[in-house]
Amino acid sequence: MSLTTPTTTTAATTHPGRGGVAAQTDARQPTTAQLRECLPLVSVRDLRVAYGKNTPVLDGVSLELFPGEMVALLGASGSGKSTLMKSLTGFAPISGGAARVVGYDLTNLRRGQLRELRSGVGQIFQQFNLVGRLSVLTNVLTGALGSSGPLNLVGGFTREQRVRALDLLDRVGIAHKAQDPARSLSGGQQQRVAIARALMQNPKLILADEPVASLDPAMSHSVLELLREIAREDGIPVLVSLHVIPLALQHTDRIVGLRRGEILIADPSARLDAAALAPLYDGAPATEGAQ
Numbered sequence: 179m180s181l182t183t184p185t186t187t188t189a190a191t192t193h194p195g196r197g198g199v200a201a202q203t204d205a206r207q208p209t210t211a212q213l214r215e216c217l218p219l220v221s222v223r224d225l226r227v228a229y230g231k232n233t234p235v236l237d238g239v240s241l242e243l244f245p246g247e248m249v250a251l252l253g254a255s256g257s258g259k260s261t262l263m264k265s266l267t268g269f270a271p272i273s274g275g276a277a278r279v280v281g282y283d284l285t286n287l288r289r290g291q292l293r294e295l296r297s298g299v300g301q302i303f304q305q306f307n308l309v310g311r312l313s314v315l316t317n318v319l320t321g322a323l324g325s326s327g328p329l330n331l332v333g334g335f336t337r338e339q340r341v342r343a344l345d346l347l348d349r350v351g352i353a354h355k356a357q358d359p360a361r362s363l364s365g366g367q368q369q370r371v372a373i374a375r376a377l378m379q380n381p382k383l384i385l386a387d388e389p390v391a392s393l394d395p396a397m398s399h400s401v402l403e404l405l406r407e408i409a410r411e412d413g414i415p416v417l418v419s420l421h422v423i424p425l426a427l428q429h430t431d432r433i434v435g436l437r438r439g440e441i442l443i444a445d446p447s448a449r450l451d452a453a454a455l456a457p458l459y460d461g462a463p464a465t466e467g468a469q
């Protein structure tokens with residue numbers, strides 16, 4: 179199926195948080211059923227992660243991510259959200275279960291495959307992780323290093339890479355800042371640079387660990403909208419951990435809720451509300467947030 183030319187309407191475009199406006203369907207978006215026809219790009223079964231000899235941080239977690247969907251990972255502090263994200267790129271120790279990520283079997287990687295896997299996964303972090311003294315353009319270009327080798331930063335990037343990086347900056351709305359040092363940008367702009375850098379990798383999957391935790395409400399909405407647009411237009415699944423429930427309800431297709439290392443909730447966002455998500459936080463409404 180083509181994710182760029184779907185013809186039917188979808189309930190996955192519901193935005194329950196937008197002033198109570200009734201769901202609008204968008205004929206350009208793929209339906210959930212269409213997405214499910216694709217093979218999952220992430221398939222995790224009964225995943226168990228334990229640091230050393232400690233009690234497992236994740237125990238029996240199963241999860242699939244399909245092309246084009248944006249999925250929120252919710253849960254109280256310490257529930258295992260970052261650990262789950264890290265485990266998908268081999269940064270957390272898997273001690274049981276099965277995990278297949280963008281075609282690689284994480285429990286049975288051959289030599290060199292971990293680097294290949296990581297180069298196919300775009301990662302977005304709360305603190306943007308840009309090199310502040312380097313230009314915005316160079317920061318985006320560094321996204322190409324995983325596939326073309328570290329010497330390129332010294333030897334220079336190709337004209338094609340520069341054109342692509344500028345196109346990506348245009349796409350995220352900050353091409354006019356291309357030559358500015360990254361540190362001179364606002365937090366929201368820096369996160370857009372980080373997203374452009376991730377796209378420079380030609381990722382098959384994007385993992386965004388609390389990408390809006392340092393941003394004001396308006397910026398949070400616009401960054402999440404950008405990520406959702408990328409998921410849909412490029413067919414890239416985006417897994418995003420969030421602490422603000424209304425943002426998750428408004429901007430994602432599905433919500434996966436962790437409590438103490440186990441999945442408690444896994445439902446389309448349109449079928450959930452703050453009350454349904456309260457058990458993730460042992461009933462405390464602390465994370466409903468004001469955004």
Ligand SMILES: Nc1ncnc2c1ncn2[C@@H]1O[C@H](COP(=O)(O)OP(=O)(O)OP(=O)(O)O)[C@@H](O)[C@H]1O
Pocket residue numbers: 229235253254255256257258259260261262
């Ligand atoms: N490298 C590590 N070594 C040992 N324990 C760890 C390590 N990383 C995380 N943990 C533990 O794993 C548990 C889950 O942590 P994790 O960071 O995944 O939670 P989280 O849901 O992302 O939390 P937060 O929302 O606060 O970021 C915590 O008890 C934490 O102390």
